[in-house]
Amino acid sequence: MFVKPTSASYEKGQKEVRQQIRSNRTRIEGEQVEAERYEKQYLKKIEMRCESQFTKAANKCRKMFQAAYDKCYDTVTWVAAWLLCWPMKLDFVCNIAEALGGASRCDPSKDIDPGFGEGYSYLKNSRSSFSKNFKDVRLQYKIGRIKQLRDVRDARDTAVAVMHTVNSKRAILNNILVIIKRLLAFVFLRIIIESQKYHDKYLRDIEFDNIYITKYFRRIDARRRVQEKHTLLPLKKIERKKLVDPFSLKPLKSEQKKILIDTAILLLEMLTATILILLDRLFYEALDLIRRHAKIDYLQTGKHDLYLEVKGTGMIASLLRSLLKGFNVKKRIRIERTNEVCLPRPSLMSNYYFLKIYGTYFAVWLLMLLQAYTQRLRRIICAYFYRKREKKRVLFLYNETLKRRRGFFRFMRKKVKRMARQHRLKENYNVCAVLRMNYPRTCDWLRIFPSARRTCLICEEPEPRKQSDFVECPNETCSFLYCKECWSDMGNVCLVCETENDDTSSGISEDEYGF
Known part of the structure; x- marks a missing residue:
């Protein structure tokens, strides 16, 4: 179905067309006027630069004539200078050189390509077009899907985590040390309690820690020696194991x-x-x-070369070539990296x-x-404050030791004789002792072991390694051994041999002198 346009809409369309034609004509005329203005300004600028070069050349020529005249005048006398140096005053030659070429000597219109103003105007307008076009640029890109990593931490997070762990452990350790220090502050209470226990036992039990050979003990023994009674000093071997001198350096068995x-x-x-x-x-x-x-060590070498080439021989090509010349890049790369710091x-x-x-x-x-x-100072402190109690303890120790010594030797004499009568007295030899006795040359080195050495019949002390002072029974049929001290206490008589020769009993009860 065809609709015939009305006269109003038709006139409106024609009006818009005429306005568009008029605006395009105005724009073209404005561009032509602007191009002519740019071309005139450029020609005037070139002409002024040319005139400036001629002016500079003339001024330099005059300076040269003036310098030559001054040099000539200074070299000769004033009479000769008036005759010889006057040609140096003819500097009008510089004006003749400046006037060469006439009025057209600096006319650049014949050397400028036609259409220069239009090209420059177009180039200037293209700048605004570039800016306008770049404002409306739309980029399309696609982000690739990156695989998600789990439980991955960089070095900085790892360092922070390690420092946090160390600080937490250090805080726990500091708290434990504070608790230990506070507990150790109460150690002095244990010292007071132990001191009180020792004090009470010292006063109540006369046998408690009563093992020291004190000065009063020696005085009692010296008094008995003067009275020609039986004494204790020097102590026997069995007694030296239980009694101790407070000033001796050898510690007790305990x-x-x-x-x-x-x-x-x-x-x-x-x-x-x-x-x-x-x-x-x-x-x-x-x-x-x-x-x-x-x-x-990382070493990266290479080169980055960027060269933009504009082809063409016209004025616009020359302008673009000079404009893009600064974008040319020629760079050499040498990068050294190392992990020495890490x-x-x-x-x-x-x-x-x-x-x-x-x-x-x-x-x-x-x-x-x-x-x-x-620890021995505890007894000395108590003895200083309780003198009478200390004397009683020393007297008790001396009498008790004297009774034990008498009872021990009576008991051992009776025991040896009884075992000899019952034929149960024999030496217990082990393998080392048998080898040493049967092969004295090759196995004598076994004497370094106590089990390979013979023992005393009374105190059962092994003989020393070197220079033995033990006494062996002189009877060839008897092989028993005595230490020098026990041999002297037994009256220099072998109890086994004496028992075999004497059938009578000593009559002392075994339980009476138990040690």
Whole structure:
């Protein structure tokens, strides 16, 4: 179906067409006027530069004539200068050189290509077109799907996590040390309690810690020696194991046992510290191995060349060539990278710390050894405040020791004789002792072991390794051995031989002199 347009809409369309034609004509005329203006300005600028070059050349020529005249005038006398230097005043020659070429000497219109103004105007307008076009640029891109990584942390997060763990462990350790210090602050209470226990036992039990040969003990023995009575000093071997001189350096058997137990505990603690030191050395060796063999150096070399070429011989091509010339890049690359900064730098533990650790353990062991002797001061302190009680304790110790000595030798004499009569008295020889006795030349080295040496019949003490002073029974049929002290106490008589020759009994009860 065809609809005939009305006269109003037709006139409106014609009006818009005429306006568009008029605007295009105006724009074209404006561009032509602007192109002519740019071309006139450029020609005027070139002409002024040319005139400036001629002016500079003329001024330089005049300066040269003036310098030559001054040099000539200074060289000769004034009379000769008036005759010889006057040609240097003819500087009008410079004006003739400046006037060469006439009025058209600086006319650039014949050297400029036609259409220069239009090209420059088009180039200037293209700048705004470039800017406008770049504002409406739309980029289309597609982001690839990256696989999601789990439980991945960079070096910075790992370092923060390690520091957090170390700080938390250190806080726990500091709290434990504070608790231990507070508990150790109450150790003095144990000292007071133990002192009170010792004090009470000292006053109540006369046999408690009554094993010391004091000055009063020696005085009693000296008084009995003057009265020609039986004395105790010097002590017998069996008594020296139970009685001790407070000023002697040799510790008691009980003190030796305590020192050995404490030393074993201290050695275990030293073993723990030694293991930690060895682990530290192992850790150092591992880090040092990484430092020596994990160094990596990166070297990147190359070149970046960017060359933009504009083809053409016209004015626009020359302008674009000069404009894009600054974008040409010619760059050489040499980049060196290394991971030396990130490598560990371990350091060995200095000898000062070794000396400090093991020196502390040695000082603790010396204190443990000194403790065995400082314990003897407890009796001295109580004896100072309770003098009468101390005298009673010393008298009791002296009398009790005297009774035990008499009873022991009577008991041993009767026991040996009884076993000899019953034919049950014999020496217990082990394999080492038998080898040493049967093969004295080849197996005499076994005497370094106590089990390979013969013992005293009375006190059962093994003979010494070298220079034995033990006495063997002179009877060839008797092979029993006595130490020098027991031989003297038995009256220099072998009890076994005496029993065999004497059938009478001593009549002393075995239970009467039990030790």
